Amino acid sequence: MPTVKSLDDLKKIREEALKKQQMKETSGKTEVIVGMGTVGIAAGARETLKAILDIIEEDNLDNIIVRQTGNIGLDSFEPIVQVVLPGKEKVSYGRVNSEMARKIIKQHVIGGEIVKEYQIVG
Amino acid sequence: MAYFRSHVLVSIDPVCVEKGAYDLIRALQDELVKQGLIDEVEVLETSRIGNPVSEGPDLMVYPEDVHYTNLTVKDIPFLVEEQFLKGRVAEEFVHEAEADLDEEFSAPRSKEVRVVLKNIGEIDPLNIEDYIALDGYMALGKVLTEMTPEKTIQVILDSGLRGRGGAGFPTGLKWRFIRAAEGEPKYMICNADEGDPGAFANRRVLEGDPHSVIEGMIIGAYAAGSSQGYVYCRAEYPIAVQTLRIAIDQARSLGLLGENILGTDFSFDLEVRMGAGAFVCGEETALMASIEGKRGEPRPRPPFPAQKGLWQKPSNINNVETYANVPKIILNGAEWFASMGYEKSKGTKTFSMAGDVKNTGLIEVPFGITLREIIYDVGGGIKGDKAFKAVQTGGPMGGCLPEEYLDLPMDYEALGKAGSILGSGGLVVMDEDTCMVDIARFFMEFTQDESCGKCTPCRVGTRRILEILTRICEGKGRPDDIDTLRYLCEEINENSLCGLGKGAPNPVKSTLEHFLDEYDAHINEKRCPAKVCKALIRFEIIDGTCTGCTLCARNCPVQAISGERRQTHVIDPDICIKCGICEQLCPYDAIEII
Numbered sequence: 161m162p163t164v165k166s167l168d169d170l171k172k173i174r175e176e177a178l179k180k181q182q183m184k185e186t187s188g189k190t191e192v193i194v195g196m197g198t199v200g201i202a203a204g205a206r207e208t209l210k211a212i213l214d215i216i217e218e219d220n221l222d223n224i225i226v227r228q229t230g231n232i233g234l235d236s237f238e239p240i241v242q243v244v245l246p247g248k249e250k251v252s253y254g255r256v257n258s259e260m261a262r263k264i265i266k267q268h269v270i271g272g273e274i275v276k277e278y279q280i281v282g
Numbered sequence: 283m284a285y286f287r288s289h290v291l292v293s294i295d296p297v298c299v300e301k302g303a304y305d306l307i308r309a310l311q312d313e314l315v316k317q318g319l320i321d322e323v324e325v326l327e328t329s330r331i332g333n334p335v336s337e338g339p340d341l342m343v344y345p346e347d348v349h350y351t352n353l354t355v356k357d358i359p360f361l362v363e364e365q366f367l368k369g370r371v372a373e374e375f376v377h378e379a380e381a382d383l384d385e386e387f388s389a390p391r392s393k394e395v396r397v398v399l400k401n402i403g404e405i406d407p408l409n410i411e412d413y414i415a416l417d418g419y420m421a422l423g424k425v426l427t428e429m430t431p432e433k434t435i436q437v438i439l440d441s442g443l444r445g446r447g448g449a450g451f452p453t454g455l456k457w458r459f460i461r462a463a464e465g466e467p468k469y470m471i472c473n474a475d476e477g478d479p480g481a482f483a484n485r486r487v488l489e490g491d492p493h494s495v496i497e498g499m500i501i502g503a504y505a506a507g508s509s510q511g512y513v514y515c516r517a518e519y520p521i522a523v524q525t526l527r528i529a530i531d532q533a534r535s536l537g538l539l540g541e542n543i544l545g546t547d548f549s550f551d552l553e554v555r556m557g558a559g560a561f562v563c564g565e566e567t568a569l570m571a572s573i574e575g576k577r578g579e580p581r582p583r584p585p586f587p588a589q590k591g592l593w594q595k596p597s598n599i600n601n602v603e604t605y606a607n608v609p610k611i612i613l614n615g616a617e618w619f620a621s622m623g624y625e626k627s628k629g630t631k632t633f634s635m636a637g638d639v640k641n642t643g644l645i646e647v648p649f650g651i652t653l654r655e656i657i658y659d660v661g662g663g664i665k666g667d668k669a670f671k672a673v674q675t676g677g678p679m680g681g682c683l684p685e686e687y688l689d690l691p692m693d694y695e696a697l698g699k700a701g702s703i704l705g706s707g708g709l710v711v712m713d714e715d716t717c718m719v720d721i722a723r724f725f726m727e728f729t730q731d732e733s734c735g736k737c738t739p740c741r742v743g744t745r746r747i748l749e750i751l752t753r754i755c756e757g758k759g760r761p762d763d764i765d766t767l768r769y770l771c772e773e774i775n776e777n778s779l780c781g782l783g784k785g786a787p788n789p790v791k792s793t794l795e796h797f798l799d800e801y802d803a804h805i806n807e808k809r810c811p812a813k814v815c816k817a818l819i820r821f822e823i824i825d826g827t828c829t830g831c832t833l834c835a836r837n838c839p840v841q842a843i844s845g846e847r848r849q850t851h852v853i854d855p856d857i858c859i860k861c862g863i864c865e866q867l868c869p870y871d872a873i874e875i876i
């Protein structure tokens with residue numbers, strides 16, 4: 161990225177970043193977001209993240225973007241995994257271990273059906 | 283050693299024992315002998331399996347990893363035949379683990395208003411573009427191109443933003459003082475020491491949205507006329523430190539930190555300094571000493587940091603959460619911020635909720651919300667639906683407030699009047715099983731340990747208080763102890779050098795005020811009403827309720843329990859170490875604490 165020399169430069173970067181996000185939304189890719197703060201990691205988020213990456217690699221799944229975020233505050237539900245299907249509302253899952261992650265990827269990310277029993281109801 | 287192809291683990295926790303776990307074990311062994319499998323399948327006892335809500339009795343079959351529940355003796359022949367002869371899973375008895383999760387998985391958070399925590403969970407903290415896409419650094423752009431430093435300070439003043447680290451000093455005023463101070467360079471410092479046990483809001487912000495803090499600091503530096511900043515973060519927060527460092531590097535490579543930011547003549551750079559985790563280093567003068575590489579000890583004020591701070595230069599210290607609020611105020615305006623909150627406390631505050639509350643974790647609510655709303659509506663109530671006893675606000679130097687204060691609006695002044703503090707926003711909820719004398723002793727142990735030792739009232743006074751409280755908990759309290767405690771609390775509060783010493787007596791003072799009857803019971807009746815203090819309780823087995831199942835006797839770590847099978851057992855008080863294992867295990871509630 162070029163350095164920002166003025167407010168206009170900054171606005172340009174914002175436009176590009178927004179464009180990238182919109183492209184993500186319209187590209188038909190599913191986002192899988194893992195909370196990777198201290199609480200999440202202490203509760204096992206590293207294993208969960210690794211399991212998700214393994215499943216994606218094993219099954220050669222494309223169209224999935226895996227990214228991290230901070231911990232949102234629902235500590236007793238960590239590790240938390242959020243799934244955003246293209247054009248759909250975000251779904252949050254709580255206390256996700258490797259096995260549950262597998263089921264979430266199979267049933268929700270690929271199959272499009274929310275795994276109700278793991279979902280955190282707001 | 284014999285080789286078994288399968289192992290059956292039968293749970294012998296009280297619930298399963300009551301439902302006939304031992305009969306099941308016997309039936310299993312008989313059936314295995316009958317089928318000639320006893321050399322291939324081993325039956326073992328284990329503690330509770332999986333979800334406590336299951337019907338029981340529970341058993342696990344390995345290596346197949348099948349969890350059966352709700353079995354009776356007459357099901358055993360079928361189970362053995364299916365599982366071990368035919369090698370099939372007996373589906374009708376398999377425990378459905380997911381079935382009872384639904385209710386537990388609801389987390390109503392409707393009363394929350396997220397300002398500081400807004401981006402967390404949305405953005406990738408390691409990617410500056412995510413932050414910029416959500417109007418990140420736009421507030422900085424607005425300040426640098428449209429606002430003078432004086433105007434910036436005025437907006438922050440008008441918003442009513444006050445220090446989120448605990449003292450609640452108006453942030454705009456602090457900035458005005460440092461701007462007016464003589465001397466160059468001026469330093470902008472972020473206090474990310476967060477030493478309160480049970481507080482984790484700052485860590486969460488640094489880990490989840492580091493750029494909001496960086497942007498807040500740059501704006502503050504512009505207002506104050508500062509060119510160099512430091513974030514003082516404890517080494518116990520390795521992920522926060524790493525995330526912050528990455529964020530600072532990204533901001534620097536974009537030119538948002540460094541020389542001539544956004545093409546203006548304003549320059550500012552930022553460094554992370556790690557602290558070794560001493561509690562007193564959250565105090566501003568001790569913190570600055572620590573950054574300088576000196577021993578982390580406070581010094582008397584004045585001179586205030588705004589005149590002589592870090593390296594004797596004008597310095598400004600704000601908390602992580604304070605800085606994180608700044609960009610939002612600049613973008614949305616002072617009126618927007620001032621419209622949230624209560625009387626003199628504006629905006630929102632994060633609270634780290636811990637203790638005997640159902641939904642522990644971090645919340646953000648507007649000032650003025652009551653403790654009751656926080657604990658019952660956001661926190662989901664008390665764990666196990668027990669009765670509420672007290673809540674301690676503001677970390678180890680806060681007071682313990684009883685039920686009468688549940689409708690207290692959360693703000694700096696109201697909490698101060700009630701004898702507690704807002705502090706860094708720790709909330710420790712305690713249920714009816716908490717002994718308030720023991721809690722006071724626990725917090726005193728912490729502050730006594732963390733006292734830096736520089737001034738006598740804090741160093742010696744906290745130790746004396748701890749000795750007296752320990753004595754009371756051991757049943758050796760004297761009638762004049764309460765007066766001595768009151769005297770010590772006053773003296774320490776008045777004469778200590780820094781906030782640690784001044785605040786240290788708060789837990790003792792507040793429990794003396796609101797729970798004097800408990801002190802009285804400990805000292806005069808040698809009784810602990812909450813049945814926590816070991817020296818003042820004893821365990822007894824109730825004659826007639828005990829069935830002589832021998833479960834307690836077999837699990838007692840010191841063999842203090844004796845008795846014949848099917849006869850009432852007896853605990854020998856001279857041997858008993860009051861660990862409470864028997865009470866937890868007894869399926870018939872036949873063990874009483876007296």
